[in-house]
Amino acid sequence: VTSGIAVLPLEGMPELRDGDDLGALLAESATRAGGLEHGDVVVVAQKAVSKVEGRVIRLDEVEPSTRAHRLAGDADPRQLEAILRESARIVRSRPPLVIAETRHGFVCASAGVDASNSGGAGTLVLLPEDPDGSARLLRDGLRARTGRELGVIVSDSFGRAWRQGTTDVALGVAGVPALLDLRGERDPAGYELKSTQIAVADEIAGAAELVMGKTRGVPAAIVRGLRLAGDGRGQDLVMPADRDLFR
Amino acid sequence: VTSGIAVLPLEGMPELRDGDDLGALLAESATRAGGLEHGDVVVVAQKAVSKVEGRVIRLDEVEPSTRAHRLAGDADPRQLEAILRESARIVRSRPPLVIAETRHGFVCASAGVDASNSGGAGTLVLLPEDPDGSARLLRDGLRARTGRELGVIVSDSFGRAWRQGTTDVALGVAGVPALLDLRGERDPAGYELKSTQIAVADEIAGAAELVMGKTRGVPAAIVRGLRLAGDGRGQDLVMPADRDLFR
Numbered sequence: 001v002t003s004g005i006a007v008l009p010l011e012g013m014p015e016l017r018d019g020d021d022l023g024a025l026l027a028e029s030a031t032r033a034g035g036l037e038h039g040d041v042v043v044v045a046q047k048a049v050s051k052v053e054g055r056v057i058r059l060d061e062v063e064p065s066t067r068a069h070r071l072a073g074d075a076d077p078r079q080l081e082a083i084l085r086e087s088a089r090i091v092r093s094r095p096p097l098v099i100a101e102t103r104h105g106f107v108c109a110s111a112g113v114d115a116s117n118s119g120g121a122g123t124l125v126l127l128p129e130d131p132d133g134s135a136r137l138l139r140d141g142l143r144a145r146t147g148r149e150l151g152v153i154v155s156d157s158f159g160r161a162w163r164q165g166t167t168d169v170a171l172g173v174a175g176v177p178a179l180l181d182l183r184g185e186r187d188p189a190g191y192e193l194k195s196t197q198i199a200v201a202d203e204i205a206g207a208a209e210l211v212m213g214k215t216r217g218v219p220a221a222i223v224r225g226l227r228l229a230g231d232g233r234g235q236d237l238v239m240p241a242d243r244d245l246f247r
Numbered sequence: 248v249t250s251g252i253a254v255l256p257l258e259g260m261p262e263l264r265d266g267d268d269l270g271a272l273l274a275e276s277a278t279r280a281g282g283l284e285h286g287d288v289v290v291v292a293q294k295a296v297s298k299v300e301g302r303v304i305r306l307d308e309v310e311p312s313t314r315a316h317r318l319a320g321d322a323d324p325r326q327l328e329a330i331l332r333e334s335a336r337i338v339r340s341r342p343p344l345v346i347a348e349t350r351h352g353f354v355c356a357s358a359g360v361d362a363s364n365s366g367g368a369g370t371l372v373l374l375p376e377d378p379d380g381s382a383r384l385l386r387d388g389l390r391a392r393t394g395r396e397l398g399v400i401v402s403d404s405f406g407r408a409w410r411q412g413t414t415d416v417a418l419g420v421a422g423v424p425a426l427l428d429l430r431g432e433r434d435p436a437g438y439e440l441k442s443t444q445i446a447v448a449d450e451i452a453g454a455a456e457l458v459m460g461k462t463r464g465v466p467a468a469i470v471r472g473l474r475l476a477g478d479g480r481g482q483d484l485v486m487p488a489d490r491d492l493f494r
Contacts, residue, residue, distance in 0.1 A: 161407070161409075162485070179412045202412070203454065206414070207252075210450055210473060
């Protein structure tokens with residue numbers, strides 16, 4: 001049973017604000033959970049990262065454009081304006097729902113703009129400007145505080161084409177691989193594997209979601225026992241358009 | 248730390264053949280791993296289920312059609328013929344790659360037909376005819392042998408639109424919810440949640456993949472500590488076409 005993994009919620013985090021030292025707060029919560037170990041991956045909800053990075057806007061400061069009014073239908077056009085500003089491209093829309101490609105290349109509902117868990121009515125949380133940079137900073141901060149070599153994943157809940165429900169995926173990654181490349185490896189019978197890349201960072205983010213929970217206010221989790229060597233980036237998980245047969 | 252989950256590989260399973268009692272073999276492996284507990288979810292790779300259900304075909308028994316020749320490019324047209332026979336609809340193709348919708352409604356590469364880990368050169372493994380039925384049978388078999396109330400998920404590795412790499416998802420589900428519906432629930436600040444359904448069965452399948460591994464011949468895992476009440480189906484995860492904005 002030593003080859004398994006454990007997923008532990010990081011509980012007791014305070015309501016987060018712009019400028020809070022998220023690394024310190026995560027380290028304190030981890031200490032209460034028994035401490036961090038070498039090789040642990042700390043998964044942090046995007047919303048927690050965005051809040052401490054000040055990526056929160058007030059609806060009453062947003063002036064909606066004509067296009068935002070058109071996409072909003074009966075919904076608040078200011079929210080659609082915020083989504084448009086975060087979008088490089090609108091992929092699909094059915095007012096007031098929008099699937100957009102963000103400047104990072106992520107394709108997701110509302111360009112990642114979210115009103116829930118935003119810390120108050122009338123505010124919206126945007127995705128971090130640079131989730132890989134956010135993950136790296138948190139990894140460095142946690143390493144400095146704990147002396148542990150860790151991975152960090154900044155996660156968010158994304159919908160999928162053809163499947164119901166969201167799963168948590170990795171937007172930012174540091175200190176752990178994003179993709180596991182099995183190209184050229186062989187199965188136990190010696191047959192070369194065809195399905196060659198596993199999005200392990202997305203699977204780790206999804207595993208962490210199972211103990212986090214949107215309604216319980218648990219914004220982070222530890223995934224322990226993975227034994228994955230390497231240092232990937234969330235950007236590794238963005239499919240180049242010309243290779244995307246699903247598009 | 249009592250609120251976390253554990254993911255444990257089920258090791259030492261033999262090479263599987265048509266007619267093997269997979270429930271018995273899983274129960275034996277679980278006993279070696281310390282036994283099953285109430286509420287455990289046993290995740291089993293689709294390929295293991297397909298093999299014991301006889302969902303394996305020999306390439307030399309497949310007569311390729313004109314269409315299969317056309318889709319194959321330089322690849323083996325018999326493999327494309329097998330894919331066509333498993334498909335309700337071809338979603339995308341770029342010879343020899345095919346994204347297809349299966350008769351179950353799953354959209355995936357090669358309609359789930361796979362040559363790796365098939366147990367020998369010249370054979371292909373097809374998806375189970377009824378993955379929810381397979382999950383239910385395994386759940387009943389494991390319950391009869393162990394006396395435990397369990398969940399079972401039959402999993403497979405699927406690619407995603409817009410994202411690199413595969414993640415494991417749930418094709419068949421029994422004894423555990425497939426979707427967690429948060430509609431109407433509120434975040435800690437009292438704000439009603441917008442992203443309302445979480446595909447927990449897919450996240451559980453992905454968590455299990457992290458300890459299974461295609462090259463290590465570990466076809467199953469236990470996910471422990473979830474505390475999810477309910478009984479979903481893999482079909483709950485198939486998005487009705489008219490609701491799919493990502494399509």
